[in-house]
Amino acid sequence: MAKAAKQAKNGISDKREAILRAGVKVFAAKGFFNSKVADVASEAGVADGTVYLYFKGKDDILHSIFDRAMAEFIAEGRRELEHIDDPAKQIAKIAELHLSRLGADRSLAVVFQIELRGSTKFMEAFSAAAFAEYLEIIRKTIERGQKDGAFRSDVKPIIAAKMFYGALDEMVTNWILSKKPYPLEPLAGEVVKVFLGGLNA
Amino acid sequence: MAKAAKQAKNGISDKREAILRAGVKVFAAKGFFNSKVADVASEAGVADGTVYLYFKGKDDILHSIFDRAMAEFIAEGRRELEHIDDPAKQIAKIAELHLSRLGADRSLAVVFQIELRGSTKFMEAFSAAAFAEYLEIIRKTIERGQKDGAFRSDVKPIIAAKMFYGALDEMVTNWILSKKPYPLEPLAGEVVKVFLGGLNA
């Protein structure tokens, strides 16, 4: 079978996929800086050198993991959100998506919560734009709610957006670090309840 | 001058202090894994080998930075909190302390927000206990507020505590990554307002 035929059958590049998946698994388990390229290659079932046919180097693997996951995540978010009018329901949907997405793949969650933050360099270079986009979605939702009159207007939308993101983020981080496994997604309701309703009696 | 006399005069070990301070600065600037022990030594104005007279190794420097800062932070928190009765005011005080403490030392904040999380190993080994203690302070404050009737009781205190911590944490992380400098502490009021009052109109 010709290469083109093979790739058409197996999706775009078998090995690239395998390496990315292996990267998530290995980086999550040992930490990015403690992982050897050889570990990733072996986990992916390819030779060390093969990694360099698909990626510029170790950094590029992490970069690619982030890019792809984040693009998917944002696309899914936008898709789900456009059916919903009520800003409060949109906020609820964001929480559900955020927690169910990361709750479904612990290794990916570890890479996102822990490894991607392990270096200011990565934070600045890679996550900045995509992360800003995500925060922007939340901010606009809140702003819309304020114009509707559903949300109070004496709060800066960007601050509220960061708080909401931070709250969700902390749920995920705690979930990862917890010894005892528990489902993550169900926490969405509680988080939204407190965020919208406040803690005061 | 004898060691004892020297130390008595200069505080407990000149060099140990210098190395710790240099560690914060260097790790914050380049990231823990990209920092060389030689960088820290030179920043501290000591020879490479001297580092090993005061620390077991590179890891131990990071460990020590965390231990000391966290102990101080928690002690200050407890001290300030015991004068206050109203749980809502205690929540406000926690926010102020959290943001003013980290807002006052950008390098320390970077090490806390970014570097200490860069490895699950560090997260698990070092931060777990101290971090849990901090979260526990918040949780108990909320619980007390619920018993008082000041806070609603249909919310799990531990979830609310994590949300509050997450919100503060995100303020700090955003502040670090922001290109434009702005004061961090003033955000405390807004965060508390949303956390207690909720976003709903």
Place this chain on the structure above:
DNA sequence: CTTGTATGAATGAGCATTCATTCACCTACC
């Protein structure tokens, strides 16, 4: 002289990356 401290050059382990070689498969020509 002895003891405690500090030095920084030397060491060597660890690991990202390279590249000469292999080999599966394709195309062209008889």
Place this chain on the structure above:
DNA sequence: GGTAGGTGAATGAATGCTCATTCATACAAG
């Protein structure tokens, strides 16, 4: 349909560099 030559994906051993760590030596103080 079979054979020769060509292609480039894949390999993994070898390379060479980067540091963390050590230790023989210098120095200071009493």
